[in-house]
Amino acid sequence: MEINYDPGNFFDEMFESDGSVRPHYKNLLERFNELSEDEFHQKKSAVDLSFLHQGITFTVYGDSESTERIFPFDMVPRVIPNTEWKHLERGLEQRIRALNLFLHDVYHEQKILKDKIIPSELVLGAKHFRKAFMGIDVPRDIYIHICGTDLIRDDKGDYLVLEDNGRCPSGVSYMLENRQAMKRAFPRFFPSAGVKSVLDYPQRLLSALRHIAPNGNPNPTVAVLTPGVYNSAYFEHCFLARQMGVEIVEGRDLVVSKDDCIYMRTTEGLKQVDVLYRRIDDDFIDPEVFRKDSLLGVPGLVRAYQKGNLGLANSIGTGVADDKVIYCYVPAMIKYYLGEDAILPNVETWLPFRDVDLKYTLENMENLVVKAANEAGGYGMIIGPTASKKELEEFRAKVKAEPRNYISQTPISLSRHPTYGDEGFDGRHIDLRPYIICGEDVNIIPGGLTRVALRKGSLVVNSSQGGGSKDTWVLNADE
């Protein structure tokens, strides 16, 4: 099957602008050329069926019966040359170090606010800033143990950071399953120089979790805390628990006793839990402290954590760094805490809480992307160039009413990648979510989840809005 189309004015991952293939894709393209259409379709349906049978699905709500769908998988892998990856690795490591120093600082001395690097009202007024956590020490001073930073490439092929996701980033199970699927479907396609393995992710995660056991307990009981079977990422929670060989627990399985330790109910009585990898947001984790109506959480969990009887990943209050306004200050944090320049730049961003930026945003909205500071998944945003006059007017009013809660950015023309669709192979926009584990060391899993907007021309890669994913290969060499 031939992969051949006009890359247009976009940065195409496989092809140079003159249509010639980039060196690190050469081998792959040749293999695809040798493949017959029948073989390709056979492999594709085998992969889809295997995802369905294994139940590698996410849940879509809405109908009377919620339906399970497989996350569409595209068979053309994304390839990253070794040198390029090393650059990303350095940038991501620098970023996670700065973020953890920042979180420790804002929940203790707040030096960065006192030195006026970041206006203190931005941090203290942030939606996910947890005042109750001021002065609380967390094990090993790590706040973000698992981070899923979203990277994009612009029309020149430069990598930019879109957001950090320091709360409960999801999708890592797709990264692992995608690799397994590719190995089964296309064993001969893997280059002789080799693709870096991602399969030890669960072991690395487990060792980072064991690292934060209270009192340095060398043999802690670790568990994954899930909102339950109706959560759309439940498959992933189970998958990780199984791969790590630890229990998966729901709120109702746990109880905090008078000694402020946390226990799970077992057939042999109560058993203490030392570390929780929680996949429940702050808001729902403890009805005694956060939302009173939450049935998913564990009453007293925060107390156990504050008393130092529990390791929690990620820590509480990391959402302040996910605020899109605070995101703009990450390069300043890097400079402040590490004395270095940011290796990976942010997308150019205006902050309407400053009068100049507000004026600029209102006057140029039809040329900008405007986003709410605390929304995710492609919600609460407007893409100026494609919005109607009415939509723009409505958004202008929102921004004017609450300038602190919005940011605006120049639209980025995301890079494209060959992707199979109804009319054969064509370029589709992609992003990249590498997974960073912060334990005794910082570990960046080579590759990550490449998400692809399957609809022609679409820039939205989210699974809820017609996105799919690809296997991501980091080569041991540059071609």
Add this chain to the structure above:
Amino acid sequence: MLCRVADSLFWMSRYIERAESTVRLLDVTLQSLLETEHSTEDIDYSLWRPLLASLGDQELFESLYTEKRSHHVTEFLLFNKENPSSVFSTVAVARENSRMIRDQISSEMWEVINRLYLFLKNSDPELITREMNFSFFQQIKEYSLLFQGITEATFLHKLGYEFIICGRQIERADKTCRILDTKRLMISMSDEVDDVVDTAQWAAILRGCSAYEAYHRVFADEIEGDLVKTLLVLSRDFPRSVLFSITRLQTALHAISKCPTTHFVNEAERLVGLLISRLQYSTPKDLAGDKVYPLLGLIEDELGEIAVALSDTYMFSEIVDPAAEVAETTA
């Protein structure tokens, strides 16, 4: 093991067994009805009523269907989502339970349940119920047996395995009773039960329990009602007999508590012990004629109580007082 996990293992296994048993019941009834009638569509609803009654589903069926032809009954028992004990519903619940604990079971176990679910979901109820598709029944039985084999071969034979056994054995013993009970209901179907029909009905019951060959190996005889009862209730060797099923249940219960079978440490163990000795010291004479039917009713009730006692002991389905629990474990 988490109480919630024990609960899910138990019900996952029990519901898969129930799906299989419902198919077996339907299979038996259809086969024996066909001995006396010309075609399935001629079967009068009054002939179905006893089966529905024995499952406790008669009222629900009559409230859901105004037309009551044979294919409505089979649709109700196989596919109806409003019937919580239809094969589709029980498989869906088994799947929900296994989905909740898929980190605990082997991926092969989850996949076979998921495949069974997708198989049912993608089946056309119209097509299957109108034609009385016996190969469809066969496929469901095979999925259930495949699940058991996969569990046997891929799942750790530890605590969780014993909860799986408990769920399966309670359900199996109960359904063997109910399949036997259909004979009483068949008698009431027609006034003149000649010997040929009688034998055909017992043969259908044996087939429904996969016991046809076993019967001939044990008795090398023509099919006779009292011998069928003896095999299905009192046999120590036939794996679907009541005594065999609850003896295996007892072994599982005591493996969980690690208490020898000569004693008991909880109510479930006590009740199972009592029931086993009752059957161990029964003779074929105790089952002769109509005497078997009150016994079957008693066994069904006892099994219900055993399941409740098991849940009280290990799954804390009631609200528990955490403080009391903590005091208990630290004491």
